[in-house]
Amino acid sequence: MMFTSQVVFVKMLLQMCFSSLHRVLAGAWEKVFGWKGISGGGGRAGRVAHRSATQSHIKADESEAATPKTPTPTSVNYHFTRQCNYKCGFCFHTAKTSFVLPIEEAKRGLRLLKEAGMEKINFSGGEPFLHEKGEFLGKLVQFCKEDLRLPSVTIVSNGSMIREKWFQKYGEYLDILAISCDSFEEDTNKLIGRTQGRKSHLDNLYKVRNWCTEYKVAFKINSVINTFNVDEDMREHISELCPVRWKVFQCLVIEGENAGENALREAERFVISDQQFRDFLDRHSDIGCLVPESNQKMRDSYLILDEYMRFLDCTEGRKDPSKSILDVGVENAIQFSGFDEKMFLKRGGKYTWSKADMRLEW
Numbered sequence: 001m002m003f004t005s006q007v008v009f010v011k012m013l014l015q016m017c018f019s020s021l022h023r024v025l026a027g028a029w030e031k032v033f034g035w036k037g038i039s040g041g042g043g044r045a046g047r048v049a050h051r052s053a054t055q056s057h058i059k060a061d062e063s064e065a066a067t068p069k070t071p072t073p074t075s076v077n078y079h080f081t082r083q084c085n086y087k088c089g090f091c092f093h094t095a096k097t098s099f100v101l102p103i104e105e106a107k108r109g110l111r112l113l114k115e116a117g118m119e120k121i122n123f124s125g126g127e128p129f130l131h132e133k134g135e136f137l138g139k140l141v142q143f144c145k146e147d148l149r150l151p152s153v154t155i156v157s158n159g160s161m162i163r164e165k166w167f168q169k170y171g172e173y174l175d176i177l178a179i180s181c182d183s184f185e186e187d188t189n190k191l192i193g194r195t196q197g198r199k200s201h202l203d204n205l206y207k208v209r210n211w212c213t214e215y216k217v218a219f220k221i222n223s224v225i226n227t228f229n230v231d232e233d234m235r236e237h238i239s240e241l242c243p244v245r246w247k248v249f250q251c252l253v254i255e256g257e258n259a260g261e262n263a264l265r266e267a268e269r270f271v272i273s274d275q276q277f278r279d280f281l282d283r284h285s286d287i288g289c290l291v292p293e294s295n296q297k298m299r300d301s302y303l304i305l306d307e308y309m310r311f312l313d314c315t316e317g318r319k320d321p322s323k324s325i326l327d328v329g330v331e332n333a334i335q336f337s338g339f340d341e342k343m344f345l346k347r348g349g350k351y352t353w354s355k356a357d358m359r360l361e362w
Helices: 001-032 041-066 103-115 133-148 165-173 186-192 202-216 237-241 274-283 295-301 329-335 342-346
Strands: 073-078 121-123 154-157 176-180 216-227 245-250 290-293 310-313 320-324
Touching: 073 103, 103 133, 103 329, 121 133, 133 154, 133 165, 176 202, 176 245, 186 202, 186 329, 202 216, 202 237, 216 237, 216 274, 245 274, 245 295, 274 290, 295 342, 310 329, 320 329
Parallel strands: 073 121, 121 154, 154 176, 176 216, 216 245, 245 290
Antiparallel strands: 310 320
């Protein structure tokens, strides 16, 4: 009799434990999913509500995963002018307008980019030293380094308009200066259009290289590989100039810029095959600073701002502009940039880009 009473007691105790556990779990489900448990007559309706709530959460998670993440404008290329004193036949950012933003508006846009996460700004054109003889450019460089405190401020130029007094005034604020040079043969540069009058493009290149050393600016070279230079061996000259980076681009065709009905250039005759580009890279594979960029890498791995501060989407082989960041903000405009952040990182878009971190021997 005593044994039977003990068994009954144990059963009651277990039932109480299970009942308490059920209430705890039901309360937890209700808080998380809004589900009323089976107790209190919930029955099948409660189970259906549970499944419905669970499915809703799964769909919400899938929706969040499907929503594209807003890119961070870590590195931005601002082509504030389209005007240029050279006539390179393959140019893909041609002089279709003469517009340049007032400097205070340009600074406002640069501040918006900094607030959105920009770490590096590259000024380009056109020829950026052409407008106001480089003063407009110099003021923006100083603003980005002094006021915005950007880790990296860089310029791409053809080198023909740069004067030593510019380095004396603004050199301390500039991290990297890239000079475009497609050939180390003057006749080839003339065929390409990288020349002005009787000036020697190569003389300017070496002169600017020396100024970069003197005024502590990291020196870089950009080369566009095309039908006129694809067989050239540049190893000796690149080794002599010793740039921190040598960007080697495959000639790129952009509808409306260097190809098509409304284009100001005809780049078709400059275009090389993928195999020709690979052969050029193989020939120069022992150059440690070489950074190759094929057409595929170039199209969607750059954040390009035009003279109106609109992002340009080049993914379809043309330049489709967003609205200006000055009108709709960075987060809205960047959604229409076509920017592939993964490709940006894959091509080595983020590197040691501040001269303070390069430990160069000046």
